[in-house]
Amino acid sequence: xxxxGGVGRATIALITEIGRVSLFLSEALxxxxxxxxxxxxxxxxxxxxxxFSLPVVGFTAFFTGGxxxxxxxxxxxxxxxxxxxPRIVVLGITRELGPVIASLMVAGRVAAAIAAEIGTMRVTExxxxxxxxxxxxxxxxxxxxxxxxxxxxxxxxxxADIVGVFGGYVVATLDLGFNNAAYLQNTYDFLRTNDVVxxxxxxxxxxxxxxxxxxxxxxxxxxxxxxxxxxxxDAVVTASILILAANFVMTSLFFR
Amino acid sequence: xxxxxxxxxxELREVRxxxxxxxxxxxxxxxxxxxxxxVIIGGSGTGKSVMLKCILGLLRPDSGKISVDGExxxxxxxxxxxxxxxxxxxxxxxGALFDSLPVWENVAFGLTHGxxxxxxxxKGIAIEKLAAVGLNKDVGELRPSELSxxxxxxxxxARAIAADPDIIFxxxxxxxxxxxxxDVINDLIVKTVxxxxxxxxxxxHDMISARKIADxxxxxxxxxxxxxxxxxxxxxxGNPYVDQFVHGRADGPIQMEVRR
Ligand SMILES: Nc1ncnc2c1ncn2[C@@H]1O[C@H](COP(=O)(O)OP(=O)(O)OP(=O)(O)O)[C@@H](O)[C@H]1O
Ligand SMILES: [Mg+2]
Numbered sequence: 001x002x003x004x005g006g007v008g009r010a011t012i013a014l015i016t017e018i019g020r021v022s023l024f025l026s027e028a029l030x031x032x033x034x035x036x037x038x039x040x041x042x043x044x045x046x047x048x049x050x051x052f053s054l055p056v057v058g059f060t061a062f063f064t065g066g067x068x069x070x071x072x073x074x075x076x077x078x079x080x081x082x083x084x085x086p087r088i089v090v091l092g093i094t095r096e097l098g099p100v101i102a103s104l105m106v107a108g109r110v111a112a113a114i115a116a117e118i119g120t121m122r123v124t125e126x127x128x129x130x131x132x133x134x135x136x137x138x139x140x141x142x143x144x145x146x147x148x149x150x151x152x153x154x155x156x157x158x159x160a161d162i163v164g165v166f167g168g169y170v171v172a173t174l175d176l177g178f179n180n181a182a183y184l185q186n187t188y189d190f191l192r193t194n195d196v197v198x199x200x201x202x203x204x205x206x207x208x209x210x211x212x213x214x215x216x217x218x219x220x221x222x223x224x225x226x227x228x229x230x231x232x233x234d235a236v237v238t239a240s241i242l243i244l245a246a247n248f249v250m251t252s253l254f255f256r
Numbered sequence: 257x258x259x260x261x262x263x264x265x266x267e268l269r270e271v272r273x274x275x276x277x278x279x280x281x282x283x284x285x286x287x288x289x290x291x292x293x294x295v296i297i298g299g300s301g302t303g304k305s306v307m308l309k310c311i312l313g314l315l316r317p318d319s320g321k322i323s324v325d326g327e328x329x330x331x332x333x334x335x336x337x338x339x340x341x342x343x344x345x346x347x348x349x350x351g352a353l354f355d356s357l358p359v360w361e362n363v364a365f366g367l368t369h370g371x372x373x374x375x376x377x378x379k380g381i382a383i384e385k386l387a388a389v390g391l392n393k394d395v396g397e398l399r400p401s402e403l404s405x406x407x408x409x410x411x412x413x414a415r416a417i418a419a420d421p422d423i424i425f426x427x428x429x430x431x432x433x434x435x436x437x438x439d440v441i442n443d444l445i446v447k448t449v450x451x452x453x454x455x456x457x458x459x460x461h462d463m464i465s466a467r468k469i470a471d472x473x474x475x476x477x478x479x480x481x482x483x484x485x486x487x488x489x490x491x492x493x494g495n496p497y498v499d500q501f502v503h504g505r506a507d508g509p510i511q512m513e514v515r516r
Pocket of ligand 2: 304305306349427
């Protein structure tokens with residue numbers, strides 16, 4: 001094998017893929033503003049994406065908040081820990097960990113489910129059937145999922161923020177001997193609206209990434225059950241990587 | 257050319273389609289007259305389904321021209337494609353039923369989603385169409401996964417004709433049905449074409465069905481239409497390929513690609 005040829009082929013493949021994703025996204029964005037809108041489907045997807053993700057998001061947020069409190073307490077060498085722990089917990093959760101962890105969990109659940117469902121519809125020709133019944137598959141399948149994900153992710157992350165801070169509070173007061181009222185007061189005094197809002201903006205962007213990549217991988221799956229399996233894996237992997245990359249970009253934009 | 261012939265309902269001119277190096281359609285020329293029932297025959301994997309998908313705009317031909325009612329539809333997209341597809345009904349070879357929806361909503365889909373008809377009204381029509389393919393009202397409430405293969409085929413057929421399209425494509429309408437039900441479906445196709453005046457293009461391997469529903473038969477082989485004639489002439493085509501296919505003989509000019 002010629003290594004230079006290999007690099008060339010990989011580069012071409014990457015550029016082709018970026019082109020295809022861009023085309024898909026432009027078509028998807030157009031479907032968001034072009035009627036018809038399937039309101040019932042948006043509601044159904046909000047339930048599936050948002051409501052049924054609550055338990056998994058809640059648990060991860062709680063334990064992340066708890067672990068964060070422990071680490072800061074230990075790392076802070078107990079010097080000024082009383083003030084440090086609640087502040088860093090609330091900052092870390094609202095700005096970074098809440099949105100990122102919740103979105104990664106939802107990516108695992110939802111991007112996979114979307115890719116599997118749409119992928120199966122692709123290989124069984126159900127997407128072709130939509131077209132022959134004069135229904136645009138982007139309007140019917142993609143738009144409701146993207147709209148639902150962009151609307152529900154901020155709500156989920158808001159809940160994750162509260163549960164995460166609560167997790168830190170529980171560990172700090174029960175295990176580390178913090179004073180209940182002082183901890184809450186410290187959290188409240190230190191928190192700025194922007195910390196929460198920036199996290200919710202991130203959440204909306206991550207919601208878009210999750211739904212769009214799930215749909216993209218599903219639409220482009222081919223070759224039966226194996227192809228759908230690959231689409232599912234690819235959806236979770238690409239969505240997760242993009243979430244972390246987008247998070248870095250947004251953090252450097254918002255907080256500098 | 258003289259303008260004496262009526263305009264073709266569907267016309268394909270030199271349509272070519274390849275998948276990578278594999279040439280599937282190699283210059284298809286075909287004309288379907290209004291109200292005609294054309295049956296396409298040909299070996300497995302010769303590109304019959306691909307040809308239908310090109311007409312429907314599900315696949316884009318590499319070159320050539322496809323017109324419907326004299327209008328070029330080869331490269332339509334978006335709204336214009338949706339509008340053109342309102343003329344069409346399609347029965348997919350594999351059914352392609354929406355497994356997330358109950359049977360009646362599948363049948364009514366083109367009415368409720370494609371044309372914005374109210375659900376109640378559409379349900380009534382769906383139940384009528386289900387009855388026409390020999391399925392009763394209760395089946396309407398089931399999911400497609402709860403049906404037998406032959407029942408799925410019939411639901412697909414009901415869905416294809418639900419919106420009273422003026423052009424209907426049937427990809428193997430009788431495959432997987434018992435002989436009696438196959439005959440019911442044949443009658444239904446004949447009735448749909450004759451009563452409603454629809455134009456039908458059917459793909460089939462079932463020569464009994466072909467004889468019953470076809471006004472005209474076209475045979476596709478190696479990406480080209482190699483014979484095209486009236487259904488009554490099929491036994492006297494003088495074409496060795498058609499003869500071999502019609503009589504289902506393993507020996508003849510068509511060699512199946514099987515390893516010995
Ligand atoms: N989406 C696709 N990608 C790549 N190859 C394809 C695709 N669709 C069809 N083909 C190839 O095109 C050829 C023709 O397929 P097609 O489905 O039209 O056959 P057919 O004539 O309908 O056969 P059958 O009677 O078995 O249904 C086959 O060799 C198939 O492998
Ligand atoms: Mg076929």
